[in-house]
Amino acid sequence: xxxxxxxxxxxxxxxxxxxxxxxxxxxxxxxxxxxxxxxxxxxxxxxxxxxxxxxxxxxxxxxxxxxxxxxxxxxxxxxxxxxxxxxxxxxxxxxxxxxxxxxxxxxxxxxxxxxxxxxxxxxxxxxxxxxxxxxxxxxxxxxxxxxxxxxxxxxxxxxxxxxxxxxxxxxxxxxxxxxxxxxxxxxxxxxxxxxxxxxxxxxxxxxxxxxxxxxxxxxxxxxxxxxxxxxxxxxxxxxxxxxxxxxxxxxxxxxxxxxxxxxxxxxxxxxxxxxxxxxxxxxxxxxxxxxxxxxxxxxxxxxxxxxxxxxxxxxxxxxxxxxxxxxxxxxxxxxxxxxxxxxxxxxxxxxxxxxxxxxxxxxxxxxxxxxxxxxxxxxxxxxxxxxxxxxxxxxxxxxxxxxxxxxxxxxxxxxxxxxxxxxxxxxxxxxxxxxxxxxxxxxxxxxxxxxxxxxxxxxxxxxxxxxxxxxxxx
Amino acid sequence: xxxxxxxxxxxxxxxxxxxxxxxxxxxxxxxxxxxxxxxxxxxxxxxxxxxxxxxxxxxxxxxxxxxxxxxxxxxxxxxxxxxxxxxxxxxxxxxxxxxxxxxxxxxxxxxxxxxxxxxxxxxxxxxxxxxxxxxxxxxxxxxxxxxxxxxxxxxxxxxxxxxxxxxxxxxxxxxxxxxxxxxxxxxxxxxxxxxxxxxxxxxxxxxxxxxxxxxxxxxxxxxxxxxxxxxxxx
Numbered sequence: 068x069x070x071x072x073x074x075x076x077x078x079x080x081x082x083x084x085x086x087x088x089x090x091x092x093x094x095x096x097x098x099x100x101x102x103x104x105x106x107x108x109x110x111x112x113x114x115x116x117x118x119x120x121x122x123x124x125x126x127x128x129x130x131x132x133x134x135x136x137x138x139x140x141x142x143x144x145x146x147x148x149x150x151x152x153x154x155x156x157x158x159x160x161x162x163x164x165x166x167x168x169x170x171x172x173x174x175x176x177x178x179x180x181x182x183x184x185x186x187x188x189x190x191x192x193x194x195x196x197x198x199x200x201x202x203x204x205x206x207x208x209x210x211x212x213x214x215x216x217x218x219x220x221x222x223x224x225x226x227x228x229x230x231x232x233x234x235x236x237x238x239x240x241x242x243x244x245x246x247x248x249x250x251x252x253x254x255x256x257x258x259x260x261x262x263x264x265x266x267x268x269x270x271x272x273x274x275x276x277x278x279x280x281x282x283x284x285x286x287x288x289x290x291x292x293x294x295x296x297x298x299x300x301x302x303x304x305x306x307x308x309x310x311x312x313x314x315x316x317x318x319x320x321x322x323x324x325x326x327x328x329x330x331x332x333x334x335x336x337x338x339x340x341x342x343x344x345x346x347x348x349x350x351x352x353x354x355x356x357x358x359x360x361x362x363x364x365x366x367x368x369x370x371x372x373x374x375x376x377x378x379x380x381x382x383x384x385x386x387x388x389x390x391x392x393x394x395x396x397x398x399x400x401x402x403x404x405x406x407x408x409x410x411x412x413x414x415x416x417x418x419x420x421x422x423x424x425x426x427x428x429x430x431x432x433x434x435x436x437x438x439x440x441x442x443x444x445x446x447x448x449x450x451x452x453x454x455x456x457x458x459x460x461x462x463x464x465x466x467x468x469x470x471x472x473x474x475x476x477x478x479x480x481x482x483x484x485x486x487x488x489x490x491x492x493x494x495x496x497x498x499x500x501x502x503x504x505x506x507x508x509x510x511x512x513x514x515x516x517x518x519x520x521x522x523x524x525x526x527x528x529x530x531x532x533x534x535x536x537x538x539x540x541x
Numbered sequence: 542x543x544x545x546x547x548x549x550x551x552x553x554x555x556x557x558x559x560x561x562x563x564x565x566x567x568x569x570x571x572x573x574x575x576x577x578x579x580x581x582x583x584x585x586x587x588x589x590x591x592x593x594x595x596x597x598x599x600x601x602x603x604x605x606x607x608x609x610x611x612x613x614x615x616x617x618x619x620x621x622x623x624x625x626x627x628x629x630x631x632x633x634x635x636x637x638x639x640x641x642x643x644x645x646x647x648x649x650x651x652x653x654x655x656x657x658x659x660x661x662x663x664x665x666x667x668x669x670x671x672x673x674x675x676x677x678x679x680x681x682x683x684x685x686x687x688x689x690x691x692x693x694x695x696x697x698x699x700x701x702x703x704x705x706x707x708x709x710x711x712x713x714x715x716x717x718x719x720x721x722x723x724x725x726x727x728x729x730x731x732x733x734x735x736x737x738x739x740x741x742x743x744x745x746x747x748x749x750x751x752x753x754x755x756x757x758x759x760x761x762x763x764x765x766x767x768x769x770x771x772x773x774x775x
Contacts, residue, residue: 071641075630082629222625229589230643230690231614237642538610 068232069240076214076244086210086248093198093206094252098259100195104153105263112267115145115164123497130489134471135397137492141169142467144460144498146176149274149447150267151281154260155196157448166457168464168498170471171400173408175344176457195260196442199288200435201324203253204295207245208316211299214241215537216309228538238300238534245296253292257285273456274447274502283505284445290519291438297526304533327433334429335422347415354407362403372399386481394476401468408461416454420511423450430518437518444508444515451511456500463498470495542567542616542694542725543588547597550583550749557583559749560597567693567723570716572736572757574769575746581729583749585696588727589619601694615644618687622699624679628672632657632682635671640689648689660685661711677708684715687724695719697728701735713739737765745772 080086122143129140145165152159163176215238218224227237264281274280299316306312342350358364363371376395377383385392423440430437443449471491479485509516543565550558558580565571573581586592587599590606590613599606601613626635633653640648640656648656657667660681671679680700687695695716701709709732716739720726730736736743737757743765745753752772757765 068641068644068646071638071646075627075634075638078634079627079629221628222621222623223627225591225621226619226625226639227642228591229614229617229619229696230639230686231611231617232642233611 069236069243072237072240073244073247076241077247080210080244080248081251089206089209090248090252093202094256096193096202097195097198097252097256100193100198101153101256101259101263104156104194105267108148108150108153109267111164112148112150115147118165119143119145119498126495127492129492131486132489133485134474134487134491135170137487138170138468138471141167142498143167144463146453146456147273147500147502149452149502150264150277151274151284151446152448153195153263153267154199154284155442155446155448156194157196157443157446158450158453159448162450162453166460168460168467170397170468171404173404173412173461173464176453196439196446200291200438200442203249203288203292204324205320207249207292207295208299208313208320210248211241211245211296212303212313212316213309214245214300215304215533216306216312217303219537220309224537234534234538235531237537238304238530241300242293242296242530245300246293249292249296260285272500272502274452274504274508276504276506279505280445280447280508283509284442287438287441287445287519290523291434294434294519294522294526297523297530301526301529301531301533304530304537323433323435327429327435328439331426331429331433331436335425338425339418339421341415341418341422347411351407351411354411355404359407359410362406368403369396369400372396388481390476391479391481391485393481394472394474394479397475398469398472401465401472405465412457412461419450419454424511424514427512427514427518430515431521434518434522437515437522440515441509441512441519444512445505447502447508449508452503452508455503455507459500460498467495542602543571543696543727544600544603545584545587545597546600548584548587548594548599549596550580550587550592551595556749558587561751563727563744563751565694565725565727567725568720569741570720570726570728570739572740572743573727573729573746574731574733574736574743575729576773578748579746580749581746582698585619585698585727585729588696589614589617615690616693617696618683618690618692618694619696620680620683620687620698620700622702623676624683626671626674626679626682629670631668631670632662632674632678632685633667635682636685636689639686643686643690645689645691653689656685656688657682659688661715677704677711680704680708680712684712687719693724695724695726695728697726697730699730700728701730701732709735733766733769734762737762745769747772 126140126142129137143165148159160180162179164178166176167174215224218227228234261281264277298319302315303309303312306315356365358368362368373385373396376388376392377385380388382388426436427440430440440449444451474487474491475485478487543563545561545563548558548561549556561580561584563571573584575581583592587594588601588606590610593607602616604613606613627638630638633650636656637648637653640646654667658664662678662681662685666674666678671682701712704712713735716726720741737760740757743755743757744751745755745768753768755765755768760768
């Protein structure tokens with residue numbers, strides 16, 4: 068019986084011109100946004116890879132020079148672009164794409180895509196994620212808002228109930244009917260996405276487990292669409308008229324997709340403020356110069372180091388040490404600075420994570436926030452993935468400094484002008500980043516997943532209550 | 542097959558139906574006559590469990606319809622004044638759907654066309670969308686649903702009002718066939734002529750009361766009309 072209900076719903080839907088036009092439009096947008104996202108991702112990934120390779124070639128090719136000069140010359144690394152970013156760019160446009168690994172300093176990532184974008188163009192930035200998070204739900208509401216109220220208005224509901232159909236089964240059939248009709252649009256889109264993923268290849272190592280991530284992504288969006296379908300069928304059953312049902316559902320759509328993200332960022336901003344870039348840099352400079360906690364200011368720090376090294380070797384002059392003191396001093400400076408960076412960048416990351424968790428909690432009020440968080444995490448474009456890459460790049464910077472400073476310590480004398488052989492640069496390993504798998508991506512997404520499940524439950528209950536009400540209000 | 546026991550329905554204290562006792566057996570056509578608001582439609586809707594009785598019981602095949610809302614409907618078919626169908630689906634698709642919901646989901650295309658043909662729907666209309674159908678054609682699909690359900694009881698609420706005389710006559714012929722096959726039929730109607738034609742019994746209702754219960758074979762048209770008007774005017 069369920070099969071016939073679904074078939075009839077699909078038949079009616081597909082024969083309805085409104086569905087055909089709506090689905091064609093949403094389908095077109097979805098395919099265009101997937102294609103555009105894919106083309107852009109490929110281009111940016113290529114550009115990043117070639118720029119990084121060029122910077123590495125320049126590093127190797129800098130010839131004979133002092134290692135500390137080389138450390139200041141530095142290397143540029145470019146964040147690899149996730150091979151799934153054609154679905155969801157997440158915070159990619161707002162995060163810098165490259166950083167400079169140089170001596171003394173953890174540089175922030177520079178070159179944000181939004182900096183090159185005129186303000187108005189941001190609204191035209193159509194991604195598959197926008198289509199999936201906003202437009203497909205709208206299509207679902209337009210498909211389903213009449214599912215019961217329309218039948219009541221055209222009189223077929225009474226006819227249906229007179230043959231003794233179980234209203235709950237009817238509601239289930241209607242929900243699944245919308246699902247099948249939507250499947251006509253979404254299954255090809257999902258296949259196109261899978262094809263794009265295969266064509267992207269192992270994309271620069273930004274993420275691992277791409278296949279599993281993609282499947283989970285598809286599952287997440289299916290659950291999100293399930294919420295809207297169940298809600299629409301439930302509201303349609305309970306509302307006094309189709310018009311009221313549509314008005315209620317549109318209010319929910321606007322609140323969920325347009326208002327909630329704005330409100331969430333305002334709340335997050337007021338609860339957990341982030342320092343401005345200027346304040347942040349100033350705080351790091353302050354720590355470096357003035358010290359923090361038990362760490363004394365720079366001059367004193369350097370004097371203490373010098374005295375303790377000289378004392379432990381029982382000499383009076385750095386020139387008498389069995390190694391070049393300049394190298395040790397540089398490395399000690401690095402290590403102190405690393406403490407500062409860990410503390411300041413760590414604090415910033417914790418604040419950002421706090422804001423994000425607040426967004427995810429507000430997903431209990433608006434499932435858009437939950438699906439957005441999951442989508443970014445699974446596509447590897449959320450702040451956590453950026454943070455992980457930045458940490459890896461910083462680790463590499465510290466490695467470079469250590470190798471170069473140790474070379475100065477071992478291979479030169481205090482006070483001499485030391486020129487290292489050009490072969491030293493190739494002793495630095497090339498930076499290779501290995502992206503995290505699906506499990507890592509989901510580790511912080513418990514709240515978001517719970518939000519989706521909660522709303523699925525709400526939708527299911529509403530559809531059930533609606534079905535029971537239908538029987539009483541023929 | 543259909544039985545009302547002291548069946549009553551009040552709306553805010555006003556009686557729409559008062560203590561109706563009625564029984565329609567297989568092979569009978571019971572015609573309920575009366576003005577608008579006499580309680581005819583209320584009776585039918587109570588049998589369908591669309592509304593709850595204030596007191597008394599409506600029984601279908603011995604089952605109280607409020608206690609067994611789904612099971613009791615297996616024996617019922619309902620044809621309202623306007624049979625409502627899905628305009629985007631063809632007559633055959635509508636029939637297939639309603640039959641399937643009633644639990645008969647194994648009918649072949651041939652079976653479905655057979656029911657439509659028996660109901661008098663011309664062959665070339667079977668696979669056209671219902672949005673192109675006349676009212677009479679829709680009523681025939683309604684009959685076909687009753688046939689496909691193999692319903693033991695038929696509830697008709699002014700099924701012929703608005704039909705042209707020929708369509709109305711065809712409808713009467715179909716009802717007689719169903720009666721002869723042992724279906725119990727309860728029909729609310731304004732049409733004294735039809736009631737006399739097809740009814741095995743005729744009831745006259747006014748203000749929620751069944752005022753008379755007549756055997757039309759003992760009356761001619763003029764008698765029936767006279768009795769009806771007497772009850773309307775006292």
